[in-house]
Amino acid sequence: MESVTENNLYERDESFRDSIATITKEGKRAWIYPKKPNGKLYNYRTLVCYIFLAIFFLLPWIKINGHPFMMLNVIERKFVLMGIAFFPQDFFLFVLAMITFVVFIALFTALFGRLWCGWACPQTVFMEMIFRKIEYWIEGDYMQQKALNAQAPNPQKSLKKLAKHSIFFFISFIISNTFLAYIIGIDEWKQIALANPSEHTGGLIAILLFTGVFYGVYARFREQVCLVVCPYGRLQGVLLDPNSVVIGYDYGRGEPRGKLHKGAERTNGDCIDCHQCVSVCPTGIDIRNGTQLECINCTACIDACNSIMDKINKPHGLIRYTSENAIRNKEKFKVTPRIIGYSIVLFVLLSTLITLLAMRSDVETTILRTPGMLYQKQGADSISNLYNIQLVNKTFEEIPVTVKAYGQHGTIKWIGNGITKIDEQGIADGEFFFIMPKNEISKTKTKIKFEIWSNGKMIDKTETNFLAPNN
Ligand code: SF4
Ligand code: SF4
Structure with a gap:
């Protein structure tokens, strides 16, 4: 220049x-x-x-x-x-x-x-x-x-190159193990690291692939x-x-x-x-x-x-x-x-x-009417809707839960055992009927609220619709 x-x-x-x-x-x-x-x-x-x-x-x-x-x-x-x-x-x-x-x-x-x-x-x-x-x-x-x-190939050059690249590969191996620990957590990483490699061939291949990438980057690509x-x-x-x-x-x-x-x-x-x-x-x-x-x-x-x-x-x-x-x-x-x-x-x-x-919130609730279902007649004086519920526990503790309807006269009738707890970091799915007396229903589509309670405290709430016949 x-x-x-x-x-x-x-x-x-x-x-x-x-x-x-x-x-x-x-x-x-x-x-x-x-x-x-x-x-x-x-x-x-x-x-x-x-x-x-x-x-x-x-x-x-x-x-x-x-x-x-x-x-x-x-x-x-x-x-x-x-x-x-x-x-x-x-x-x-x-x-x-x-x-x-x-x-x-x-x-x-x-x-x-x-x-x-x-x-x-x-x-x-x-x-x-x-x-x-x-x-x-x-x-x-x-x-x-x-x-x-x-230099032309000679023992001293080969020794230096071998030493350098072996150390590079070893450090790349440590880096890729650390990245794996970030991904799967240190406890799971320890289990894999201490187990027989034949029990974790997938993990071993992934580690070696990552090691190869890091080695390639730092030895050549730079x-x-x-x-x-x-x-x-x-x-x-x-x-x-x-x-x-x-x-x-x-x-x-x-x-x-x-x-x-x-x-x-x-x-x-x-x-x-x-x-x-x-x-x-x-x-x-x-x-x-x-x-x-x-x-x-x-x-x-x-x-x-x-x-x-x-x-x-x-x-x-x-x-x-x-x-x-x-x-x-x-x-x-x-x-x-x-x-x-x-x-x-x-x-x-x-x-x-x-x-x-x-x-x-610690718990995330989704309640949706079951697709394709409108309403069901329950005896002569009640109407029900079928709902799918999903509760996600975002904590590391098991959470006992009760689902309640808020501000509505009606009862929840679970299909199966119902949901009484959500495992730590877990997801609980269930289905229930919400049954309302006909005399409490004035519209074909009523907004209803559900609350999730745990240990006497309301921890989440959500809203959905209740469908009823036109009469
Ligand atoms: S280091 Fe670079 S900028 Fe500084 S005197 Fe030398 S050539 Fe000039
Ligand atoms: S890369 Fe580093 S050495 Fe090169 S110009 Fe930038 S600051 Fe200076």
Whole structure:
């Protein structure tokens, strides 16, 4: 790319956007060998990522009142969050939570850019803080890695590769087991893990498949996840605006870039074109070109450039957390109409979600007239309707229940034994006649209410219709 000069400072060549650093002109994968990062931000990031890793691996083991803190059993459609069980009947809450989350992401990204990607995304955390560190440990820094890969097969190379890939596979196995524990719960996971593998061949195959996927991602696919797979990464073009915080190169200060020559008077900007910021980049980009989709905000280039600034006695921050408006127009952060709009929508959605969660009952009742049945004459003076009832217990306790009609003269006559309890996290189905004396019926269609009582407390109610002949 042509260097930016004082005259064309703000009219930069954008042709670098026509290609990506990880694909060669022939369309093959260009392997990235990022230099080992080092610096204050990297140390902070390491600490934060280790905290996230500890949370990720420990969370399935945490229980509240003997129930998982978090379980996402998509197979049996049972979900537990903070010890509270959610069922398919709560699907509307899930949809609302997802919409709220999307709006939150849009607001967060408009404000802070891809902070998530660099500091908290599992892909970056696993890749940069586990797998990459192991690679540096076994194969050395980027130059040694390049040299090793260029070597003809030899025992030392084979040993290093075998050690690296065995450890990668083992860690992938642990990660996929942890994901399984999130799905089926730690107790069931323990049963599977301790049992003879032949008793759980399906589970074993699933684990090995997931292990293979994780291994493939971290051993080979790597940054391609962020570049071509992750929808969040691909949406950056619409989520970011010139006020968003990004990792940016201060071209006003750095340009025109030029090599440092000892003893010669420097007339260029602060960038000495040392390429250290490019060498450390795990996605292979040159941040001096401007904000790019490939930048995962890992901060490695900030640390690299700051260490160079130390060496040439210039202030830190030639590459820093900033915004395009701050670099170009020296503007401070401002609240834009877009941020206000997102905030209002988020507030409304969050309030609705919290209200619905607070109103959520432990038992969900559905009572519907049995399809195809109108009414039945019961003797000379009564009419009945047949109903199907379903009670869902969303708690971890068995709930004793009594179904009562509210505000109507009539009696419930169960078919079979009726429903007297609902098992923990269970569903109870039943059928009953509701019989009303004719003299209490004034319309062909009467609204009737049923209440569900447990231990002297009304825990849910619902409404349905009662049909009667026209007389
Ligand atoms: S440009 Fe800098 S922050 Fe962005 S991915 Fe590369 S090294 Fe990380
Ligand atoms: S590390 Fe700093 S000085 Fe070196 S090329 Fe990058 S921006 Fe310029």
